[in-house]
Every structure is written in C-alpha cells, then in structure tokens.
Amino acid sequence: MIDRKSGVPAFRQVAADLREKIVSGEFSPGAKLPSEHDLVDTYGVSRPTVREAVDVLRGEGLVTSEHGRGVFVRPPASIQRIARSRLSREARDRNRGAFLADAAASGFTPSTSVKIRFESADTRAAGHLAIDEGVEVTVRDRVMRADGLVVQLAVSRLPRDLTRGTAIEDVDTGPGGTYARLEESGRAIGSFAEHVGARMPTPAEATQLQLADGVPVITVTRVAYAVDGTPLEMNDMTLPADRYELSYEWPAD
Amino acid sequence: MIDRKSGVPAFRQVAADLREKIVSGEFSPGAKLPSEHDLVDTYGVSRPTVREAVDVLRGEGLVTSEHGRGVFVRPPASIQRIARSRLSREARDRNRGAFLADAAASGFTPSTSVKIRFESADTRAAGHLAIDEGVEVTVRDRVMRADGLVVQLAVSRLPRDLTRGTAIEDVDTGPGGTYARLEESGRAIGSFAEHVGARMPTPAEATQLQLADGVPVITVTRVAYAVDGTPLEMNDMTLPADRYELSYEWPAD
DNA sequence: GCCGACTACTTGTCATGACGTGTTGACAAC
DNA sequence: GTTGTCAACACGTCATGACAAGTAGTCGGC
Helix, strand or coil: CCCCCCCCCHHHHHHHHHHHHHHCCCCCCCCECCCHHHHHHHHCCCHHHHHHHHHHHHHCCCEEEECCCEEEECCCCCCEEEEHHHHCHHHHHHCCCHHHHHHHHHCCCEEEEEEEEEEECCHHHHHHHCCCCCCEEEEEEEEEEECCEEEEEEEEEEEHHHHCCCHHHCCCCCCCHHHHHHHHCCCCEEEEEEEEEEECCCHHHHHHCCCCCCCCEEEEEEEEEECCCCEEEEEEEEEECCCEEEEEEEECC | CCCCCCCCCHHHHHHHHHHHHHHCCCCCCCCECCCHHHHHHHHCCCHHHHHHHHHHHHHCCCEEEECCCEEEECCCCCCEEEEHHHHCHHHHHHCCCHHHHHHHHHCCCEEEEEEEEEEECCHHHHHHHCCCCCCEEEEEEEEEEECCEEEEEEEEEEEHHHHCCCHHHCCCCCCCHHHHHHHHCCCCEEEEEEEEEEECCCHHHHHHCCCCCCCCEEEEEEEEEECCCCEEEEEEEEEECCCEEEEEEEECC
C-alpha cells in the first residue's frame, strides 16, 4: 500500500488513498472510516502517521472525527441561498427582515438575539460610511439561529445621527426592520453594495457557529446607500461556507 | 505559561498564546516566530506539542512555515477587487476579456493558457445550462496568471450547438472574447447570475494556485443568459480567498 | 577575492509508548 | 423489563527519541 521509496511522506500517501476512497464513494457520506488501529494494520504505519493523515483530510473538510465514536465522512451540507431579490422593498413590507424571509422560504424556525451598543467609528467603518474616524456609530450585533442552531452572525453599523430617536436603537426595530425605519425618517434606500470574501474562522467564530474543522466562513459586507449616494448602513455578515451559497443576478447592460 | 490543571490541552494554550502575540502585533507580519526548540524551552512542553500548536495556527492561515528557515507570520495579501461592472459591454468592446481588463487596472502582466475539450454535460452543467444530461458541451479550461503566478482557474462550458463554427472553439476567441462571439452569432447576452461559495482547496488546486495552508478558495459559478432567458454559458471560477474580494452593487428596487 | 565544503540550525517525518476521556454494548443486579 | 456497572474500544493528548532534509553562514582552499 505504502511506497517507502517514493519520497512522498507516508502520511500523505495514506491521506491520498483515503481521499480517493471517499471521493470515489467507497466510503459513502456519513460512513465511518476504519478505526485508527485498523488503519495502522492496513497501511503498516504507526498511529501518529495515521492521525496525521486523518488531520489532512479534516483540514480539507472531508471528514469529522468524534471522540469515542470514530471518524466519519462529512455529508454534503444543505445549502441556503441569499438572493438579491430578498432585499426588495416588497419583501421588506411583508416581513421584519431578510433573515426571517429566508426562514419562511426554507421552513426552519428562526430566532435572533440582538445587542445594541455605541462605539466610535474605526478606519474601516469610517471608510464604508463616509464619515470621520471617531464619529459615534450605532452598532446592532445580531446572532441568527435556525431551529436553535447559530447559522449567521451580523454586525450592523449606522452613523448615530441617523438612528437617534428611532426604533433602530431598540432591540425590536418593528415591521420591515432597520431599512423601513430609515425610509420613515426620510432616508430612502437608493442602492446596495456587497463585498464578498472568505477566510478561516477565528476560534471564537468556530465555536459560536459550531463549525467543523476545514470549513471556511464567507464574509459579506453590505452597504446601503441613500438615493443621493450617501452611505446609510454597513452590515458585516459571517456565514458558514458549508451552509450558504450566495446568488446575484443583474442585466447585461 | 501553561496551566496543566485547566483541562485545556497544552497545545491549545500554546496556540492561543502565540495567536494573541500575533494579532496584538508583538509578532509583526512577516516576522519569524521563535524556533520550535525555543518554544519548547519557553512553554516547557515537548516538540510534538509545539508543532501541534503551530499546526493550529497554520490551519487558521495565520502563519506559514518554511523548511529549514522557520515559521513566519503571514503578511496580509494584497486584495484584488472584482466588481460586476467589469462585464459591461463597453469594457468587452475595449478588451479581450474580463481578466485582461483587471490586469490593465492593476498593472500586472497577465497571461493565460487555454485548453479546449468537449464532453457530455453532467447533472450540474445540465441544470445550469437547461439542457439534457449527456448533451455535448464545449469546455474552455483556462489558467490565468499574473506576472507568471497562477491566480485564477476558470472552466467555461457552453452547449456545443452554440459554438460550432465560431472562434469559441479556438484557443484565441478574438477581440471581446466569448461573449462577443456569441453576440455576433445573434445571441446577445441579456443577464448574468453568479453563485458564490467557499471551501478548502483540493490538493491539486492548492498546488496549482500555490496556496498556503489555511487559505480557502472562493468558487464563483457565473451563468450568462440570452435576452429570452436561455442559458448560454456557465463559468466555474476558482479564486484564492486571500487575494480576491468580490463586489456587487444594485439599485434598491 | 571567489567558491566550495562544512557546520549549525531549522522544520519535516516517523516510531514507540503512555495515559486520559468519551462511547458503546454486554451482563448482572434489581 | 429496567437499570447500573464495567470492560472494550474509540479518539485525544503528550513525551521521548531519532533521522532526514532544506537553509544560511563560516571557513578554508584556491
């Protein structure tokens, strides 16, 4: 099984062999891999070598290991979508917010918890909101859950001048959410921009989102602009990459 | 330094301490971490424990290790921003394609290599292109380089019926690229859709894109539709997440 | 002065051995 | 039939030891 003279490290050969068996379907999704002890016998290597091989696969997001039970092939994740259309004014009128609209469409039970705080704008926030650094911003820090499971983190920031005296500074923003309150105060949304990236989660994020090893997070920074182009709100969202796919569409010209 | 009675594994405590020193700036970007031998002395743990701690940080994309030299704090990568406006017809008329437009804007020397092949549509391709499984598709497999470095992979698929007798089946599609050829044959692009996700790279992708450990890839599937809504082309792009950020903007309603 | 060999230091790989802790199922006690 | 105990087995953690291989600086020979 293992070619000792090939120059390829043994643990990589074991990892490659297991990977091939997984993608080929020999180990089907959800199936349990042979125990480390069995793999030691199968490949004729030591246990640390087997574990290093499994570490590689876990880093690729192919398997998860469960203490006392075994190592399992990761089943493909169910995919939710965030479509651009869910931010339409029509949708906002019907719902309290975009996340609840997704919930209605996907059939899970949504819940969110919100913490409000006020801070002074850092460089990044100042840039997106076109304000000076240090200006006071209202921060809405939200945790979104589906059937009790945390599935999304969102941190929304607005210049405090726009939120003073509105329900945006309350835990419950009321029907239509933040954007509806902005429009009520005479600041209609003219356009949105989203900036999308991906990275590995911080340990805190991995814990909060219950991420398996080898699962990146998608970061979305959405900026809402008034009709005249003034930035009104920036929203930093953190999504588990194994549970989300983002969709955008636009006319060709 | 290490609390043996806390229940927290030693390697995690070492990882947490090093992580804190990195994010706080005590180890600045590009700086060399103390050698494994030094860390063994500092924390009073064995070398495998130190290595396991470094493995954690590498998996988070915080550090890279270089054989024979040391372990280094990953400097932040310069981010290439891709905006949706790059697909405007105007831009297509001026350039040969979107990637070359980016190159002109950013000042690097672009080069691409293309391989053309024909295959029968699998389930996913058939779904996106609204054709039956098994129907012949033209596949343009492209590798994009900036200053010689591979920075992007793109696999474009079109129903062969649309490409027969056009330059789309040639290595050089001519001015304006694939979309210009489609329009010439009477199939104007009506709209685009992009589906964005992220995952860890396969070993092949990691090699080709020269990805450090702990760097995910962003996957973008762009579908181009004719004015009547018929799918014309799907394009699977793979981007290193540490070098790219995608931007989308759209009017509020 | 230049260049090669040598050496010290670095990370990479692998084996062996030990103990801890969570899971499961068999089996006995109730 | 239910429940509690316990052994077997799984993965998690950690130490010790060894050798391989890449890097960079030193030093001697030329």
